[in-house]
Amino acid sequence: MSEPLLRVEDLCVSFRTDSGIVRAVDCVSLHVNQGETLAIVGESGSGKSVTALSIMGLVGDSGKINQGRILFDGVDLVALRESAMRKIRGNRIAMIFQEPMSSLNPVLTIGKQVAEPIWLHRKKSWTQAYAEAAELLAKVRIPDARSRLDDYPHHFSGGMRQRVMIAMALACQPKLIIADEPTTALDVTVQAQILALLKDLTRETNAALILITHDLGVVARYADRVAVMYGGRIAETASAADLYANPRHPYTVGLMRSIPSLTSDAGSRLYAIRGQPPDLANLPTGCAFAPRCEWAKDICLRSPPSL
Amino acid sequence: MTESNTESALLEVRDLKVHFPVHEGVLIQRQVGSVKAVDGVSFTLQRGETFGLVGESGCGKSTTALAVLKMVNVSGGQIIFEGQDIATLNESAMHPLRKRMQMVYQDPFGSLNPRMKVGDIIGEPLVVHGVSRRSSEYKQRVRQLIDQVGLLPDMAGRYPHEFSGGQRQRIGIARALALNPALLICDEPVSALDVSIQAQVVNLLMDLQRDLNLTVLFIAHDLSVVRHISDRIGVMYLGKIVEIAPRDELFDHPRHPYTRALLDAVPVPNPIIEAGRAQQLIRGEVPSVRNPPAGCHFQPRCPLADSRCREQRPVLTSHGLASVACHNV
Numbered sequence: 099m100s101e102p103l104l105r106v107e108d109l110c111v112s113f114r115t116d117s118g119i120v121r122a123v124d125c126v127s128l129h130v131n132q133g134e135t136l137a138i139v140g141e142s143g144s145g146k147s148v149t150a151l152s153i154m155g156l157v158g159d160s161g162k163i164n165q166g167r168i169l170f171d172g173v174d175l176v177a178l179r180e181s182a183m184r185k186i187r188g189n190r191i192a193m194i195f196q197e198p199m200s201s202l203n204p205v206l207t208i209g210k211q212v213a214e215p216i217w218l219h220r221k222k223s224w225t226q227a228y229a230e231a232a233e234l235l236a237k238v239r240i241p242d243a244r245s246r247l248d249d250y251p252h253h254f255s256g257g258m259r260q261r262v263m264i265a266m267a268l269a270c271q272p273k274l275i276i277a278d279e280p281t282t283a284l285d286v287t288v289q290a291q292i293l294a295l296l297k298d299l300t301r302e303t304n305a306a307l308i309l310i311t312h313d314l315g316v317v318a319r320y321a322d323r324v325a326v327m328y329g330g331r332i333a334e335t336a337s338a339a340d341l342y343a344n345p346r347h348p349y350t351v352g353l354m355r356s357i358p359s360l361t362s363d364a365g366s367r368l369y370a371i372r373g374q375p376p377d378l379a380n381l382p383t384g385c386a387f388a389p390r391c392e393w394a395k396d397i398c399l400r401s402p403p404s405l
Numbered sequence: 406m407t408e409s410n411t412e413s414a415l416l417e418v419r420d421l422k423v424h425f426p427v428h429e430g431v432l433i434q435r436q437v438g439s440v441k442a443v444d445g446v447s448f449t450l451q452r453g454e455t456f457g458l459v460g461e462s463g464c465g466k467s468t469t470a471l472a473v474l475k476m477v478n479v480s481g482g483q484i485i486f487e488g489q490d491i492a493t494l495n496e497s498a499m500h501p502l503r504k505r506m507q508m509v510y511q512d513p514f515g516s517l518n519p520r521m522k523v524g525d526i527i528g529e530p531l532v533v534h535g536v537s538r539r540s541s542e543y544k545q546r547v548r549q550l551i552d553q554v555g556l557l558p559d560m561a562g563r564y565p566h567e568f569s570g571g572q573r574q575r576i577g578i579a580r581a582l583a584l585n586p587a588l589l590i591c592d593e594p595v596s597a598l599d600v601s602i603q604a605q606v607v608n609l610l611m612d613l614q615r616d617l618n619l620t621v622l623f624i625a626h627d628l629s630v631v632r633h634i635s636d637r638i639g640v641m642y643l644g645k646i647v648e649i650a651p652r653d654e655l656f657d658h659p660r661h662p663y664t665r666a667l668l669d670a671v672p673v674p675n676p677i678i679e680a681g682r683a684q685q686l687i688r689g690e691v692p693s694v695r696n697p698p699a700g701c702h703f704q705p706r707c708p709l710a711d712s713r714c715r716e717q718r719p720v721l722t723s724h725g726l727a728s729v730a731c732h733n734v
Contacts (some may be wrong), residue, residue: 285691357600365611368608371605
């Protein structure tokens with residue numbers, strides 16, 4: 099197989115906080131091929147969002163990439179300077195955030211915000227960029243797109259704002275789109291519309307998609323491959339079909355069994371994973387899941403398993 | 406018809422309306438309209454049953470809960486709780502009744518006082534209703550509650566910030582149970598929790614419901630969770646109930662086009678089922694409650710809408726085991 103579009107190798111990211119150094123991402127390796135949808139599944143604090151932010155070069159001042167490489171199209175993003183990273187971010191890798199309410203600039207019109215990356219990265223004239231912005235808004239199925247260019251974000255509903263975010267992400271025809279819980283803040287009927295749109299548009303442009311979510315239903319509907327994260331590490335990776343038919347990691351097994359679905363046996367007791375999610379500032383020495391695992395042995399408590 | 410069977414009903418809500426006035430003007434405020442957050446909602450809770458209320462954000466499900474507890478002003482209708490209409494009662498008349506109805510909130514971080522110890526939080530309702538903190542009755546009850554929700558006795562002396570989301574939700578549940586309520590209202594009790602913790606809390610609520618013979622009003626937007634826990638379910642859209650049915654009936658034979666759209670939109674955690682499913686996505690989004698559409702509220706998004714739907718508002722009528730508000734069912 100040819101070299102994947104993105105290859106993350108042994109990535110470790112830590113943050114300085116009041117309660118000490120937090121190892122948010124611990125030796126994570128994964129890859130995404132062109133045109134593929136990879137879902138990263140995990141609970142809050144599992145390291146899925148930090149992995150995404152590291153790929154975007156956005157870990158911030160309190161965070162530090164301690165180790166590892168992020169190879170995108172053969173270039174190691176970790177070693178890039180900020181000025182070079184700026185040429186990639188929003189251009190060849192685009193990100194869609196969870197909060198469509200707060201990730202748009204409230205004092206700029208929608209037209210300006212969508213046109214900006216086209217003008218900045220693709221060096222189009224402002225008039226041209228603006229015209230393309232109208233086309234993009236139509237493409238994400240915003241009704242009457244041209245007349246809405248001069249509207250401000252507060253004129254738009256949550257679902258419409260998320261469509262604007264998708265239009266901005268697509269503006270420079272990126273090769274990789276990272277969507278971090280893109281529909282968590284939206285209602286179910288709107289969630290289905292947005293995810294279907296995202297999937298259609300990535301298929302059309304043959305872009306790769308990293309879909310970060312905690313919803314195993316969404317994963318089943320939209321992902322080709324899945325990486326399950328727990329306590330900053332990857333617990334399991336598999337094709338979506340494989341993961342559901344034959345989950346192997348005890349955490350994945352527990353997760354699958356614990357969610358009620360529209361087809362499960364209503365009214366019965368749910369299988370529950372015991373215990374509480376791990377404290378990242380005080381991760382156990384062995385496997386992060388060991389304290390909650392039914393199959394934990396001595397070795398699980400002593401040394402972390404490798405993938 | 407079960408709706409008029411008040412013998413075994415713990416709570417009967419009839420034509421409940423909650424309208425919030427909308428004011429305009431800086432110095433001289435005048436009312437320019439109203440938001441009809443809840444507009445003519447009726448349902449009955451039989452003793453010992455769990456009634457689920459589902460709908461998308463802004464549909465009025467939480468406001469309905471707050472109205473039943475008299476925590477918002479009721480604009481119209483009746484709330485018959487244990488045979489007495491409480492819709493018009495004032496606060497002092499409500500006080501003794503509050504023992505009988507308690508609430509579990511969505512946000513386990515915002516709903517516990519960070520400066521109080523867990524034992525004091527759980528025992529506070531007892532103090533409010535006249536039990537002394539020093540009495541042995543108080544101490545024994547707090548210990549019992551802590552045990553009942555699966556916490557450890559030594560946790561009583563700790564503060565909320567030392568607990569994870571799931572444990573805090575257990576604290577909130579213990580507090581709600583302190584006064585032995587007949588009615589427990591749970592407003593999105595698991596939606597702020599991690600997936601692996603949700604199952605623990607759902608199981609706890611189901612156990613408590615059975616052991617204490619509680620009547621539960623369970624409000625959530627997650628259809629899978631509501632289906633799991635509820636005996637009967639009401640679906641709300643824009644301030645109105647569009648369908649009420651027993652659980653299996655609702656999920657096996659959804660009748661209202663909105664109910665069907667909701668069920669279609671929920672992805673099933675199984676790629677094989679998903680691949681074979683034809684998805685019927687409904688258009689658009691929920692309109693603003695300030696300007697609801699004429700006729701049926703769902704009509705602008707409905708695939709079945711015709712001219713009658715645009716003019717006449719449908720009312721709940723019974724169809725077999727279900728009650729549905731739709732002209733085309």
